[in-house]
Amino acid sequence: MNRRTTLLAVTLCAFKSAVLAQAPPKFDPAAVARGKQTFVSSCAFCHGANPKGGEKGPDLLRSVLVLHDEAGNSIGQVVLNGRPGKGMPAFPFTSAQISDIAAFLHSSIAAAEDRDSYKILNIVVGDPRAGAVYFNNQCASCHSATGDLKGIASKYDPSTLQGKFIAPDLEWTEGAPPHKVLALSVTVTLPSGESFSGTPLNLDDFNVSLRDRNGDLHSFDRSGGSPKVEQHNRLQAHMDLLSRYTDDDIHNLTAYLVTLK
Numbered sequence: 484m485n486r487r488t489t490l491l492a493v494t495l496c497a498f499k500s501a502v503l504a505q506a507p508p509k510f511d512p513a514a515v516a517r518g519k520q521t522f523v524s525s526c527a528f529c530h531g532a533n534p535k536g537g538e539k540g541p542d543l544l545r546s547v548l549v550l551h552d553e554a555g556n557s558i559g560q561v562v563l564n565g566r567p568g569k570g571m572p573a574f575p576f577t578s579a580q581i582s583d584i585a586a587f588l589h590s591s592i593a594a595a596e597d598r599d600s601y602k603i604l605n606i607v608v609g610d611p612r613a614g615a616v617y618f619n620n621q622c623a624s625c626h627s628a629t630g631d632l633k634g635i636a637s638k639y640d641p642s643t644l645q646g647k648f649i650a651p652d653l654e655w656t657e658g659a660p661p662h663k664v665l666a667l668s669v670t671v672t673l674p675s676g677e678s679f680s681g682t683p684l685n686l687d688d689f690n691v692s693l694r695d696r697n698g699d700l701h702s703f704d705r706s707g708g709s710p711k712v713e714q715h716n717r718l719q720a721h722m723d724l725l726s727r728y729t730d731d732d733i734h735n736l737t738a739y740l741v742t743l744k
């Protein structure tokens with residue numbers, strides 16, 4: 484955003500708060516909550532969860548377009564079409580999802596104007612101890628704070644880190660809508676009962692090859708359905724957890740993960 488549009492946005496903002504001061508806006512809390520959830524999982528990687536801008540996307544609280552938006556009419560144009568060539572992907576959202584996102588953005592702008600309530604938009608608001616307990620119960624079967632996730636908080640900013648466990652399977656390439664990646668793993672069971680699991684490197688009628696957790700390669704000839712090969716989505720556990728997290732769980736987990744420097 485150049486200097487002139489920033490100034491314009493700030494002026495508009497001041498204008499809006501003058502108007503808002505007379506008639507405080509009412510936002511449907513359920514719509515705001517739904518919009519926030521969609522925003523956090525689809526948009527926060529780039530725009531930040533605040534959403535004051537992140538590594539890859541601009542501040543949407545100071546966006547002239549968002550300030551001018553009425554119930555999603557302008558935001559919807561951007562979301563549905565993306566900005567090809569400028570790093571903003573298109574999302575095939577319904578008009579209900581878009582109006583929820585708009586409700587979340589407009590309520591965030593209103594809250595940002597009120598410094599006190601702005602604090603609650605900080606995404607690191609949870610209780611790290613409660614997050615640690617949740618982590619040990621739900622995540623420690625696959626992850627370890629001193630193993631694979633050691634230093635994770637130095638690798639990602641808090642909103643990216645939150646996106647990593649909420650939607651670790653979302654990827655996009657320039658100009659295309661975000662898509663789910665199939666993080667497949669295979670398990671090969673030999674007639675003897677011995678089995679090997681890992682990331683598939685090759686899988687066809689004649690051969691199955693994989694790399695196991697230790698980085699070792701294993702390759703087997705196949706014929707007549709032997710040895711037995713099973714495929715799983717490695718991120719299935721994350722998808723299953725998605726329907727179980729409460730807002731508090733998400734905040735607490737984020738607060739805990741940001742301590743893993």
Ligand code: HEC
Nearest residue numbers: 525526529539540541546547548558561566569570571574
């Ligand atoms: C991959 C990163 C990325 C993701 C994910 C993303 N955006 Fe964007 N967004 C951008 C970039 C970069 C721009 C600025 C494009 C430009 O310069 O025109 C932008 C621009 C926008 C704008 C226009 C702002 C303005 O003032 O012109 C809106 C509104 C917006 N995004 C909303 C969203 C919403 C809502 C989502 C989630 C559904 C989302 N974005 C997801 C990167 C992203």
Ligand code: HEC
Nearest residue numbers: 618621622624625626644647648651717718720721724736
């Ligand atoms: C059944 C196994 C399983 C469970 C349970 C699980 N995860 Fe994961 N998680 C994975 C796999 C597999 C990946 C992808 C890692 C990769 O691609 O290298 C992943 C990726 C991640 C990443 C991104 C790591 C990185 O370096 O980018 C984070 C953060 C994460 N998980 C956090 C969590 C949290 C928090 C929980 C509990 C709420 C959890 N996971 C539960 C298997 C699991």
